[in-house]
Amino acid sequence: MEDTYDFIIVGAGASGAVIASRLAHTPAAPSVLLIEAGGSNAHAAHQSGADRYNAAFAEGSPMNWHYKTVPQTHLAGQKIDYSRGKGLGGSTAINFCGWTVGPRDDYDEWASVVGDSRFTWKNVQRVLKRISNLDPKIPDQRLEDVIRAKPEDHSTTGNLDLTYGEEWIPDVGDIYTAAEQTGHSINRDVNDGDSIGMGMGSVCIAKGIRATSASAYLSRPPPNLKIIVNAPVARVLFDKKRAYGVQCIDGRQFLAHKEVVLAGGALNTPQMLKLSGIGPRDELKRHGIPLVHELPMVGENLQDHCFSTTGIVLAKDPTLPAGPASQSPTPMGWFKLPSVETSSEFQQLPARTQAHMRKPTVPAMEIATHSPPSFLAYEPTESESYLGVICLIMNPQSRGTVTLQSLNPSTAPIINPNFLTHPFDRRLIIDGMREVMRIQRAPIFASRTLKSLGPANESDEAIWEHVKGNLRSSWHMSCTAAMSKHEGDGVVDNKFRVFGVSALRVVDLSVCPFVMNAHTQSTAYVLGEIGAEVLAEEYGLGDVGIGGKA
Numbered sequence: 001m002e003d004t005y006d007f008i009i010v011g012a013g014a015s016g017a018v019i020a021s022r023l024a025h026t027p028a029a030p031s032v033l034l035i036e037a038g039g040s041n042a043h044a045a046h047q048s049g050a051d052r053y054n055a056a057f058a059e060g061s062p063m064n065w066h067y068k069t070v071p072q073t074h075l076a077g078q079k080i081d082y083s084r085g086k087g088l089g090g091s092t093a094i095n096f097c098g099w100t101v102g103p104r105d106d107y108d109e110w111a112s113v114v115g116d117s118r119f120t121w122k123n124v125q126r127v128l129k130r131i132s133n134l135d136p137k138i139p140d141q142r143l144e145d146v147i148r149a150k151p152e153d154h155s156t157t158g159n160l161d162l163t164y165g166e167e168w169i170p171d172v173g174d175i176y177t178a179a180e181q182t183g184h185s186i187n188r189d190v191n192d193g194d195s196i197g198m199g200m201g202s203v204c205i206a207k208g209i210r211a212t213s214a215s216a217y218l219s220r221p222p223p224n225l226k227i228i229v230n231a232p233v234a235r236v237l238f239d240k241k242r243a244y245g246v247q248c249i250d251g252r253q254f255l256a257h258k259e260v261v262l263a264g265g266a267l268n269t270p271q272m273l274k275l276s277g278i279g280p281r282d283e284l285k286r287h288g289i290p291l292v293h294e295l296p297m298v299g300e301n302l303q304d305h306c307f308s309t310t311g312i313v314l315a316k317d318p319t320l321p322a323g324p325a326s327q328s329p330t331p332m333g334w335f336k337l338p339s340v341e342t343s344s345e346f347q348q349l350p351a352r353t354q355a356h357m358r359k360p361t362v363p364a365m366e367i368a369t370h371s372p373p374s375f376l377a378y379e380p381t382e383s384e385s386y387l388g389v390i391c392l393i394m395n396p397q398s399r400g401t402v403t404l405q406s407l408n409p410s411t412a413p414i415i416n417p418n419f420l421t422h423p424f425d426r427r428l429i430i431d432g433m434r435e436v437m438r439i440q441r442a443p444i445f446a447s448r449t450l451k452s453l454g455p456a457n458e459s460d461e462a463i464w465e466h467v468k469g470n471l472r473s474s475w476h477m478s479c480t481a482a483m484s485k486h487e488g489d490g491v492v493d494n495k496f497r498v499f500g501v502s503a504l505r506v507v508d509l510s511v512c513p514f515v516m517n518a519h520t521q522s523t524a525y526v527l528g529e530i531g532a533e534v535l536a537e538e539y540g541l542g543d544v545g546i547g548g549k550a
């Protein structure tokens with residue numbers, strides 16, 4: 001029958017595009033349907049310069065689900081932007097193209113939590129080599145001692161083009177001097193499994209073109225991979241507890257002989273699971289959804305990296321040329337914060353969490369520099385330059401939720417990240433912002449600083465006053481269908497199988513047991529690759545990753 005496939009993958013984002021392509025390219029060549037709610041995003045690849053910051057947010061853009069959180073009442077009632085990419089490439093078609101890999105200790109902890117060596121850093125490093133194609137050249141030779149990726153830790157044969165950009169902001173080196181002047185180490189390669197120190201991630205932009213999961217994995221699909229766009233899935237179809245297909249909002253049904261794989265991302269996947277009858281009993285009952293299997297953790301455990309901003313206004317150096325401010329990758333640093341580890345808020349965390357945070361590669365905070373002045377509602381004059389720095393908290397302990405607003409699959413879910421509701425997170429952002437302010441006072445900036453923007457002073461109270469009205473999401477939402485050993489505290493097992501039903505998996509950032517301490521797209525690609533290996537092994541499809549390069 002025409003509309004029956006071996007595998008159906010729902011969602012063509014970072015994870016979905018990868019798993020669909022890898023399965024279709026296996027020697028067994030199963031029939032694969034990749035079904036995407038949004039359009040083909042044919043023009044997304046060209047949005048690499050300033051566009052890469054703007055495309056996502058244009059009102060009514062068909063590339064964005066335009067989600068917002070519920071008002072965060074404890075944060076001056078802010079409704080925080082919770083954008084998600086829509087269309088081929090998913091959020092990789094609208095994200096900021098930053099490529100960071102995360103700490104090796106995070107992956108080893110994940111492997112230990114779920115009892116599976118597939119998630120160890122050693123295995124993830126192998127998989128990353130299949131994903132990435134890194135050109136390690138840097139455009140500013142003056143910084144060769146600061147940024148230098150080691151070839152042995154990277155690959156030049158993977159699908160996704162990565163570079164360090166073509167042009168850098170002229171004064172980009174100052175932040176490395178400031179970091180050293182304030183006692184931080186320089187990390188030449190933050191993507192080798194140890195990100196601690198001041199460094200720079202690469203970007204998925206090559207020759208001015210954005211690389212998305214669609215451009216890297218779907219540009220030349222084999223005949224056994226069918227891609228359907230503009231087809232939002234409403235629910236999974238079940239025969240008792242076995243998934244046998246999906247139904248779109250327009251009523252079309254597509255059937256799967258083998259498996260249905262949800263890859264709708266950390267907001268839409270829990271929504272789809274609930275609309276399909278898998279989730280907390282009471283919530284489903286409230287909406288009149290027949291229960292297929294009770295799983296209380298669907299839509300719970302939402303984790304994300306929030307950030308606040310501080311800035312300094314500097315006297316412009318007239319000798320510097322104008323820079324390509326929004327094309328360049330931005331410096332990033334991951335730091336440990338000794339003040340946090342001795343705080344009472346840290347001491348009250350579970351022993352395992354404390355032990356994890358003490359591991360050598362696990363940071364407490366991240367900074368990313370050269371954020372736009374609009375983050376502090378400032379417009380520099382002709383004679384001023386501006387250095388904005390964002391402070392992201394790592395290992396967040398606040399937990400949010402994704403719940404149903406309505407039975408209608410076209411209605412956005414209710415999203416509440418509960419940012420900074422945990423006392424540890426408040427300690428972290430206050431101490432982190434204080435550290436950023438200290439870096440901004442480094443001698444290299446001090447003589448040129450005209451004024452400081454952000455918190456009025458460095459007291460806890462002043463920093464909190466600023467943060468609670470100036471908080472954003474870095475769109476790293478994860479963990480809403482978490483992987484675990486036991487059904488009681490998760491949604492999928494280590495093979496991505498949804499507990500309690502058969503022939504249904506989730507392969508996207510929903511399954512992270514905790515949000516990785518890095519920008520998240522690399523983890524989503526890794527999950528697509530590992531998910532494909534798991535299915536290929538179970539169904540005897542042969543090797544994954546040969547011949548799949550788009």
Ligand SMILES: Cc1cc2nc3c(=O)[nH]c(=O)nc-3n(C[C@H](O)[C@H](O)[C@H](O)COP(=O)(O)OP(=O)(O)OC[C@H]3O[C@@H](n4cnc5c(N)ncnc54)[C@H](O)[C@@H]3O)c2cc1C
Nearest residue numbers: 011013014015037090091095096098233265509519520521
């Ligand atoms: C504005 C923004 C900036 C970001 N910047 C960075 C960055 O610089 N670096 C970084 O590492 N990460 C960044 N991220 C995060 C990163 O892009 C995501 O973590 C990653 O793409 C998540 O992958 P995913 O596969 O889980 O979900 P997604 O990539 O979001 O893919 C989900 C896909 O499923 C589709 N879908 C959803 N529901 C349905 C349905 N019912 N039927 C059919 N299809 C459906 C969606 O349309 C989408 O295509 C950013 C994200 C955003 C939004």
